[in-house]
Amino acid sequence: MATDRRYYYCYSDVLPIVTLVAMECVNVGLNTLYKAATLQGMSYHVFMVYCYAVAALILLPAPFFSYRSSVLPPVNFSIVSKTFLLAIIGFMSQILGYAGIMYSSPTLSSAISNLLPGFTFILAVIFRMETLSFSNKGTRAKFLGTIVSITGAFVVTLYKGPEVIQNLSSSHSHSPSASLGSTQDNWAIGGLLCTSQNVLVALWFIVQVQLHPLVISRNRARPN
Template sequence: MTGDQRQNFMYHDVLPFVAMVTMECTNVGLNTLYKAATLRGMSYHVFVVYSYAVAALLLFPAPFFSIRSRVLPPVNISIVSKIGLLGIIGCTSQIMGYTGIIYSSPTLASAISNLVPAFTFILAVLFRMETLSFAEKSCRAKLVGTVVSVTGAFVVTLYKGPKLIWGQTSSRANSPSVLHGGTQSNWALGGLFLTSEYILVPLWYIVQTQIMKEYPAELTVVFFYNFIVSLLAAVVGAFSEPDSSAWRIKPNIALASILCSGVLGSGLNNSVHTWALRIKGPLFVAMFKPLSIAIAVAMGVMFLGDDLYLGSVIGATIISIGFYTVMWGKANEDATKDEVMNSDSSSLPRSPLLQYYKDDENVDVERS
């Protein structure tokens, strides 16, 4: 492997994997902090408005100082309208998700979120971002790996089995009344809201990938996205939270949750997801959704003293097998594309004019 090939492998394969795993671990911590803040009375409408506003404020210099933005055309109405559509999808999915949890429970939300890779694969095929050819082993690997990973995620969520490691959590935390939100919840309506959310999330991936093809400046796009979501959430929050006292944030865990979520979640997490969508595509990003459940289980056992059950171990193993099957399929697909591109370029005549054009094209790529 030459130096250029090693650098390309690190940038296009190793770095996206490490970045996505890091973001999923970060999201587990952010979710824990958010739950602690809402238990003390913070409204999720207020949380969404402020956290996205913090992210937009943090990324405000991006359109002016981004090196990539300088070599791209100015932001036009078409790009802004697509980012606006992205903001509507993101804001709606947030509202759907939180409303679904109110009517059901986080357990049901976790179970339905496992369908994100399947929904993403279907939408990616419909939008011709992924190929569906059973004659190719890479396509079969992606399809089988997606199904296996989703199955493993459902095992982690819905099956406990015998306890393998005794943690320090109370018995009440594992009781059915806590896990399933009580008898007053409307599970059918909650499931409908949650299913709507996790159909919108893959759609967010698809639209964001299309935007990246037209305007590949991650920080600029994420800034406009966060700004639009904050405005839309403020409009919704003005009707859903008319009490002005709910909008006053004191310097406590609520403020810490908003700042951490704004910087690490809405800001950094969305930027990394957008970059990974441009580099690897929507299916790669979606596959980390069930993997995050295994990460949450592992972090809960190591840092929070949670109990470890046999179902979690079996499910995490199945998730890993499915995940790496998809990654293997993507790697083989990328290798096949590289071989085709190299064979096509090597078959071209080496005239001086063509060589000058290729050198000029390489310079443009490096500048971008």
């Protein structure tokens, strides 16, 4: 019995957190790799094709090895149309995100990604997936966190700030590391594009919940 509880705790609480942390690390690494590739002249359209090709090769064998505890519903027009909408939203969010990194930097993209929980909460309230009740402590915490995250993202977007480490000579001004920066105008444009990306990602989460309720639900019963 104690072993079952420990297994359930690791499966339902520890594993999702580890997965989310790993996903954020992968996203930061991918954004940095993309910025380095674009500095060498690669188009973000070509970079996205490579990303989708590698992802398809990795995920294609996944259904043959994944655990499935329930029978999937039959494929119909509603499922196909929602899947197509999900793909369009995800594709557009990646285009906006990579365009934003091209105008700014991976650091700004990672900082603005903190807006994602706030946007997800706002859309969940709009689509009546969350109840906005200020008498509830959880709702007040989510509302306050949304305001803080949006305010911080606007500060990061609209104010770049001075360089912390100045170049000692002009010979280093043309190095690849120096080109990671951007002008103030490009910084603001990149921030707005990254913000739009997070809005679409939050919408992508909402559509995914509507399309795949069995994926996000817990298929295992809580042990006594």
